[in-house]
Amino acid sequence: MPPFEGSAPPTYNSESNIVTIDVGGQLFQTTKQTLTLAGPNSLFARISDSVAQTSVPFVDRDPDLFSVLLSLLRTGNLPSKARAFDVQDLIFESQFYGVEPILVNSVSNPSQFEAFNLEKSTLLPLNGRDSPSVIASTPFGSVHVAHGSKITSFDWSLRKKSTILTQFTAVDSMLAISPSVAAAGATDFSGLQIIDLENGFVKQSLNWENVTKSSSTVQAIGASPECLFVSFESGRRNSNSIMVYDLQSLSPVTEISHCEIYGAELNSAIPSTKLSWVHGRSLLMASGSHSGPSGVSGTIKFWDIRSGNVVWELKEKVDCFSDVTVSDNLSVMFKVGVNSGEVYLSDLRTLGDENPWICLGDKRKGINGKKEGVGCKIESHGNQVFCSKGGDIQLWSEVAMSSRKSSEDGLEDRVFRKNLMGKVKDMGGSKITNLAFGGNKMFVARKDQQSVEVWQSSVRGF
Amino acid sequence: MDEPTSHFPSDRIKLNVGGKLFETTISTLRSGGPDSLLFALSNRPNPDPNPVFIDRDPEIFSVLLSLLRSNRLPSTARRFSNHELADEALYYGVESDLKSAMSPPPLSGIDASHISTIRPASEGFASAFTAGANDGSVWIAHGGQISSYDWNLIHAGTIRTHFEDVTSICQVYSEVAALGSDSEAGLHFYDFSGGRNVGSVHWRDPSDPRIFKARVSAIADSPSSVFASFYCPHKENSVLVIDKSTLQLQSEFGRQNGSSAKNLVPDKLTWLPERGVVVGSSVTCGAFGFSGYIRLWDPRSGGVVWETNEPGSGRSVRFGDPFADVGVDVEESMLFKVCSKSGDLAMADLRSLKEDPWIYLQDNNPSLKTTKGGNNTVVHCYKKQVFVGRGGGLEVWSRVANSRTVVEKENGVCEGLYRRNFVDKVEDSERGVIVKIEGGGERLFVCRENAEGIEVWESSNSSTVVSLL
Numbered sequence: 023m024p025p026f027e028g029s030a031p032p033t034y035n036s037e038s039n040i041v042t043i044d045v046g047g048q049l050f051q052t053t054k055q056t057l058t059l060a061g062p063n064s065l066f067a068r069i070s071d072s073v074a075q076t077s078v079p080f081v082d083r084d085p086d087l088f089s090v091l092l093s094l095l096r097t098g099n100l101p102s103k104a105r106a107f108d109v110q111d112l113i114f115e116s117q118f119y120g121v122e123p124i125l126v127n128s129v130s131n132p133s134q135f136e137a138f139n140l141e142k143s144t145l146l147p148l149n150g151r152d153s154p155s156v157i158a159s160t161p162f163g164s165v166h167v168a169h170g171s172k173i174t175s176f177d178w179s180l181r182k183k184s185t186i187l188t189q190f191t192a193v194d195s196m197l198a199i200s201p202s203v204a205a206a207g208a209t210d211f212s213g214l215q216i217i218d219l220e221n222g223f224v225k226q227s228l229n230w231e232n233v234t235k236s237s238s239t240v241q242a243i244g245a246s247p248e249c250l251f252v253s254f255e256s257g258r259r260n261s262n263s264i265m266v267y268d269l270q271s272l273s274p275v276t277e278i279s280h281c282e283i284y285g286a287e288l289n290s291a292i293p294s295t296k297l298s299w300v301h302g303r304s305l306l307m308a309s310g311s312h313s314g315p316s317g318v319s320g321t322i323k324f325w326d327i328r329s330g331n332v333v334w335e336l337k338e339k340v341d342c343f344s345d346v347t348v349s350d351n352l353s354v355m356f357k358v359g360v361n362s363g364e365v366y367l368s369d370l371r372t373l374g375d376e377n378p379w380i381c382l383g384d385k386r387k388g389i390n391g392k393k394e395g396v397g398c399k400i401e402s403h404g405n406q407v408f409c410s411k412g413g414d415i416q417l418w419s420e421v422a423m424s425s426r427k428s429s430e431d432g433l434e435d436r437v438f439r440k441n442l443m444g445k446v447k448d449m450g451g452s453k454i455t456n457l458a459f460g461g462n463k464m465f466v467a468r469k470d471q472q473s474v475e476v477w478q479s480s481v482r483g484f
Numbered sequence: 485m486d487e488p489t490s491h492f493p494s495d496r497i498k499l500n501v502g503g504k505l506f507e508t509t510i511s512t513l514r515s516g517g518p519d520s521l522l523f524a525l526s527n528r529p530n531p532d533p534n535p536v537f538i539d540r541d542p543e544i545f546s547v548l549l550s551l552l553r554s555n556r557l558p559s560t561a562r563r564f565s566n567h568e569l570a571d572e573a574l575y576y577g578v579e580s581d582l583k584s585a586m587s588p589p590p591l592s593g594i595d596a597s598h599i600s601t602i603r604p605a606s607e608g609f610a611s612a613f614t615a616g617a618n619d620g621s622v623w624i625a626h627g628g629q630i631s632s633y634d635w636n637l638i639h640a641g642t643i644r645t646h647f648e649d650v651t652s653i654c655q656v657y658s659e660v661a662a663l664g665s666d667s668e669a670g671l672h673f674y675d676f677s678g679g680r681n682v683g684s685v686h687w688r689d690p691s692d693p694r695i696f697k698a699r700v701s702a703i704a705d706s707p708s709s710v711f712a713s714f715y716c717p718h719k720e721n722s723v724l725v726i727d728k729s730t731l732q733l734q735s736e737f738g739r740q741n742g743s744s745a746k747n748l749v750p751d752k753l754t755w756l757p758e759r760g761v762v763v764g765s766s767v768t769c770g771a772f773g774f775s776g777y778i779r780l781w782d783p784r785s786g787g788v789v790w791e792t793n794e795p796g797s798g799r800s801v802r803f804g805d806p807f808a809d810v811g812v813d814v815e816e817s818m819l820f821k822v823c824s825k826s827g828d829l830a831m832a833d834l835r836s837l838k839e840d841p842w843i844y845l846q847d848n849n850p851s852l853k854t855t856k857g858g859n860n861t862v863v864h865c866y867k868k869q870v871f872v873g874r875g876g877g878l879e880v881w882s883r884v885a886n887s888r889t890v891v892e893k894e895n896g897v898c899e900g901l902y903r904r905n906f907v908d909k910v911e912d913s914e915r916g917v918i919v920k921i922e923g924g925g926e927r928l929f930v931c932r933e934n935a936e937g938i939e940v941w942e943s944s945n946s947s948t949v950v951s952l953l
Contacts, residue, residue, distance in 0.1 A: 047498065047507025080496060082509045084550055084558070108559030110946065118554065145950040149595050151906040171903045172594050176947055183947040185595030187882050187903055191847075223885055448952075472909065473950075 041070055044078045048085035056096055064120030066095065087115040095121065099128050109179045130163040130178045130461035137406040137417060138441075139479035140464055142448040146474045148174055149185070154456060154467040154474060156206075158198040163461020166204050166219060167474055168193035173204065175219045178461060180476065186222030189215070197243040197250075199269065205250060207240025214240050214252050216272060226272055230254040232261040232282065244297030244306065245269060249327065251306060253294040262293035264308060266327060278330045279308065279323070292321060300324070302350045303370065305333060309346045311360075318342040318360045318393075324373070334373045341366075341388035344395040349402035352420060354436075356400055356407050362387035363394030365409055365418060367438065382418070382438055403459040408443075410454035413468065415443040443477070497526060498535035504542035505535060512552050520577025522552075544572045552578065557585045566636050583635060587620060588926045588942040593869045593880025594905050596928065596941045597948070598912055603937035604631045604642070610931050610938055615924020616655030616705065622929055623661060624938055625650035630661060632676060635925065637940065643679040645672070654703035654710070656728060662710055664700025671700045671712045671724075673731055683731035687714040687724055694718050704753035704762060709734060711762050711783065713750045715742065721749035723764065725783055737786030738764070738779070745775040746793050754812040756780075756834065761789055763819070763834075765810040774806045774824040780837075790837045802826075802844070811863035811870065820870050822861045829863075829872065829881055829902075844897045845881065847904040866923030871907070873918030878908040878930065878941075907941065915939075 041057060043050045060066035069079050081088070090112065093101040104112060109129075116122045148154065152170030159165045164178045170192060174185045178201070188206065196206045199216070203225070207214045216226040230238045234256070241262070242253040250269045255262040263280040267273065283291045294308035306327055311320025320343060322336040343357035343366075353370045357379070364383030372378055381388065399410040407418040421437040442449060456467035464477040497513060499506045513526040525536055538545070543560075547569070550558045561569060566586070573582040604610075607627030615622045619635045628649060631642040645663060652664040659676040673683040687698035698714040701721075705711075708728055715721035719742025727734040740747035750764030762783055767776035773795075780789040794806035805828075807821035817834040821842070832841035862873035870881040881902040907928075916932035923929070928941040 044507070047505055080507075080509075082512050082553055084546075084553070111559050114554060114556060142952050145952055146947055147950060149597050149907070151909055170905060172905065174595065180949060181946055183595075184945065185592060187594055187884060187905075189884050189900065475952075 042078050043069055044080045045088040046081070046083055046085040048088075049078065050085075050088065050092060052092060052096070056092075059095055060119070060121045060124065066119060066121065083115070083118065087111060088119075091116055091119060091121060091125075094124060094128060098124070100125075108181075110181050113177075113179060113181075126162050126178055130463075132161050132163075132461055134462035134479070135404060135459070136462070136479045137404060137408075137419070140443060140477040141479070142444055142466075142475055143478050144180070144476045146176060146180060146183075146476060148472045148474070151472060152192075153470050153472050155192050155194060156196040157456045157458040157465050157467055157474060158196040158204055159458040159460030159463075159465060160198045160201050161460060162201075163463050164198075164201045165458065165460055165465055165474070166196060166198055167467070168196050168206065169472070173206065173217065173219060175202075175204075177201070184220065186217070186219055188217065189224070195240055195243045197245055199245070199250075205243050205252075207243060207252070209239050209241060209255075212237035212239060212257065214243065214254075228252065228265070228267060228272065228274075230263055230265050230277075232256045232263070234258070241293045241310075242295050242297045242308075244299055246299040246301070246306070246327075249275060249299075251297045251299070253297055253308065253310075255293040259291070262291075264294060264297065264306075264325070276327065276330060278306075278325050278327065279332075294323075296346065298348060300348050300350055300370075302353065307346075307348050307355075309343065311338070311342055311344075318344075322346055322355075336378070344398050345400045347400045347402045347407065349405075349407055351405045352402070352407075356402065356409075356418070358395045358398040358400050358409055358411075359388055360393055360395045361389070361391070363398060363411060364388070365400070365407075365416070365440070367436075369436070382440070397453060397455075399454060399457050401457045401459070403464075408457055408464070409440075410457055410466075412453055413451035414449055415454065415457070415466070416440045417443050497528075499525075499545075500535040500537045501540055501545040502538070502542040504546075506542075506545070506549060508549060508553070512549075515552050516576065516578035516581055522576050522578065540572070540575065544568065545576075548573060548576060548578060548582070551581055551585055555581070555585060557582075567638055570636055570638065586636065589945050590943065591867050591869075591923065591926045591928060591941075592882075592943045593871060593907050593928075594882055594903075596880075596907050596943045598908070598939055599942050599944075600637065600940045601937045602633055602637060602940060604629070608936035609934070611649050612651055612653045613920070613922065613929060613931060613938055614653045614655050614661075615922050615927070615929050617658065618924055620925025620927045622924060622927075622938065623653060623655065625653050625663070630663070630674065630676075641676060641679075643674060643676060645674055646681065647672075652700055652703050654705050656705055656710055662703050662705070662712070662726075664703055664712060666699050666701070669697045669699055671703070671710075671714075671726070685712070685724065685726050685731070685733050687716075687722060687736075692720075694720050701749045701751050702753040702764070704755045706755040706757065709783070711753050711755065713753055713764065715749035719743070719748065721747075723750065723753070723762065723781065723783075735783070735786070737783060738781055738788070745770070746777050748776075750779070752810060754814065756812065756814060756817070758814075758817055759789075759834065760784075763812050767807065767809060769808075769824075774808050776807065776810075778807075778810055778819065778821075780834075802828075802830075802842070808859070808861045809863045811865045813865035813868070813870070816865075816868060818865070820863055820865060822863050822872060824859070824861075827861070827874065829870065829904075830896075831870075840896075842896055843901075845902045845904075846897050846899045847881075847902065860917050862918050862921055864921035864923065866928065870902070871921050871923075871928065873921055873930070875917050876913035876915060876932070877906065878912070878918060878921070880905055880907050 039053045054070045057066040057070035090104045116125045154167045154169045156168045162178050166175045176183050190208045193206045194208045202220045214228040215224045237257040238254040244251040250267040252265045261282045264278050266275040292310040292312045294310045296309045298307050306325040309322045320338045324334045341359035341361045344360040346357040348355045355368045357366045366379040368378040409416040418440050452468040458465040466475040510526045513522040547561045573579040604626050610624045610626050612625040621635050624631045628647045632640045634640045647665045650663050651666045654662045656662045670686045675682045689695040698716050701713045703712045710726040713723045722739040725734045748766045752765045754763045761780045765778045777793045779791040805823040805825040808824035811820045819832040830842040830844045860875050864871045916935040920931040930939040
């Protein structure tokens with residue numbers, strides 16, 4: 023029942039804090055403070071500015087949707103009656119009033135990510151027959167999925183999608199720069215492309231050339247809040263480099279890790295295939311591995327971008343990583359061993375040790391010849407580490423112990439435990455090829471599946 | 485600052501629809517166009533605080549009011565069938581707004597899915613269909629009947645023709661179809677509104693006794709004429725030009741005796757408005773593989789502007805790889821063919837035709853490596869994309885936007901100009917061999933062998949989220 027329906031609006035003076043708005047024939051009352059929460063560019067702010075007028079401002083929109091958005095403005099949360107509407111209606115209406123950011127904040131906020139409460143909730147089908155090769159997500163949960171030569175983008179509510187055609191045969195690495203712009207590259211295509219995903223055109227193409235001026239392919243993309251990092255390898259595979267670009271202007275800042283390969287220097291021939299920014303230490307982790315006749319070998323390097331020096335380098339020979347990640351919150355680096363398939367950790371505070379790895383499983387499996395860890399992915403998000411093994415996802419978390427025994431080197435032993443994610447019916451399945459995180463969601467892509475799984479915890483409002 | 489308004493402002497209007505009160509602005513009501521009922525209501529002489537009473541359902545009205553306010557349908561519209569919404573929009577006179585809000589987004593082959601199958605109530609195997617109205621509507625010929633489905637794919641009506649089986653259909657006017665059959669002689673015009681035959685054209689020649697019982701193989705429409713290719717039991721064939729205003733025979737061109745594959749009746753005809761020519765093609769599959777021709781006629785002179793025969797004289801770089809099907813992109817003035825042996829797609833610019841105009845398109849998409857030959861291949865160009873049906877699979881070739889990396893290889897092979905992708909999934913391809921593809925509006929219609937009805941493919945901006953909980 024709308025307030026004051028059928029009766030005259032109450033008298034008020036312009037000095038009062040109370041604002042009356044007529045939306046589609048229904049009267050609403052709120053305070054100026056509530057309206058200013060919507061931000062200076064919103065329609066609400068304009069209404070509150072025009073309150074000095076003697077008449078009640080009239081907005082020709084649906085009153086029921088307005089009442090939901092007014093509740094959102096008052097409390098920061100969606101009322102339960104919002105369930106009666108489709109999220110698309112609310113998004114469109116919030117765009118009309120200019121309060122979409124508040125809606126996003128209340129429904130898809132990264133702070134609502136609860137690792138222990140994630141369940142496989144929805145499936146985003148992709149058209150065509152290509153399965154996803156890379157997933158790139160943004161902090162508020164919109165996601166770009168590269169499949170074949172196409173990139174499909176889903177908005178933060180995952181209800182709207184758009185697909186564009188790229189020049190790549192298949193995209194091998196992708197990074198979301200904003201909800202509508204992504205950087206994409208491939209190991210069989212020269213140059214990194216900055217693609218406008220709304221209109222489907224290449225905004226800019228970034229190239230690196232070695233001394234022979236040959237073409238160069240993209241092996242990995244990473245980003246810090248200011249910089250974009252791209253690992254290039256020359257077309258003849260005889261040189262590689264990591265270029266640092268300014269994220270805003272996309273102009274080159276510096277070049278690190280430039281290697282020209284002469285002769286049989288195997289280690290320098292390995293380009294970096296994973297770049298991740300360690301914010302807490304302002305270091306760039308670059309890792310790359312190579313499978314040779316004597317097994318898999320690889321290197322992990324930590325770069326100081328300003329000086330262009332390697333701060334720490336780790337050469338992996340026994341049970342080399344199949345994937346590696348750094349958890350900033352935990353100050354720990356994790357890897358999955360390619361032979362054992364076990365998770366190892368290394369405290370970033372003990373960097374420099376001869377063998378910094380502590381195995382969190384059966385250490386003896388590391389020296390057997392099997393390759394149980396091939397294709398395993400490991401990613402850290404928040405305070406947890408997610409490791410995919412085949413079709414399952416392990417969730418590693420640290421247990422805070424009250425009595426910490428000090429070990430010999432003065433650092434306390436830290437306790438990490440794993441859990442398998444999902445209900446029994448969600449376990450197994452095809453091999454996981456990608457893990458990504460955005461908003462309160464985790465995105466999972468599997469081999470030969472033309473869809474992306476969304477794992478999320480139940481949200482207020484929807 | 486506004487003048488202090490009287491106690492009810494003049495730019496607003498109150499409506500009482502079926503007992504529920506609505507308030508909106510005059511400009512919102514007028515957005516439905518000057519012929520609508522709502523526009524008429526907004527024209528009341530002086531502002532009246534008493535609401536206007538309309539004796540209709542308030543729930544549907546609130547959906548349509550939302551549509552007028554925001555140009556999109558709210559989710560509450562799902563409570564009503566498309567039929568109800570269309571009827572109610574017609575009552576208020578806002579069907580054009582509803583049409584634009586309900587039409588699918590631009591058809592993009594790389595992101596289209598099978599959304600429904602139109603199945604006529606009886607004898608559902610379609611023998612021919614046309615989406616010629618270009619608003620997403622379709623006419624389906626099945627078992628001698630023609631069923632029409634409107635822009636919303638709602639069944640608009642069915643008429644019975646005298647044919648046992650209609651094998652070619654072409655829209656001539658918004659309510660008139662030209663029909664032909666390979667079992668009965670003549671081209672016949674049927675009017676939907678009256679449900680009756682409004683004219684017939686037969687190919688007769690008193691000076692040539694071999695011309696009798698001529699049947700229609702293909703029909704094409706142009707603004708002033710209809711072109712139909714006729715053939716006789718002894719394979720003599722010709723293209724007849726029919727005046728659209730009188731539905732009478734106007735002229736004839738391209739008469740041939742049909743003694744070999746190079747002069748059989750054209751089984752595809754397309755009118756090319758840009759150059760004023762008719763493109764005809766014929767493909768036959770015999771014991772020694774495919775053979776056929778593509779020919780361009782100027783209908784005024786009846787002369788051949790350009791032609792190519794395959795297997796040709798050996799000048800073609802793809803000797804021994806004749807085309808299995810031909811498609812014409814009218815918008816872009818391009819000709820496409822699929823090679824029968826290699827399965828490759830080739831294009832030719834209709835503006836600069838020469839002896840061997842073909843550019844062979846190549847794509848290295850690893851998921852598409854298993855290209856079979858051109859058996860059961862269908863090509864259709866629509867909205868600057870080339871849709872190819874290979875057996876049961878549906879693929880699309882889309883032009884890469886301002887591609888800088890076009891690699892031109894020898895023998896006219898070109899890479900990077902077009903990208904090839906599957907439109908369908910493996911499950912879709914198992915529904916049967918595709919026999920005809922046609923685009924209309926923002927939809928793609930696909931007909932399969934031995935499958936009832938016509939499939940409708942659309943692109944969508946909303947993701948079809950599948951809940952797993």
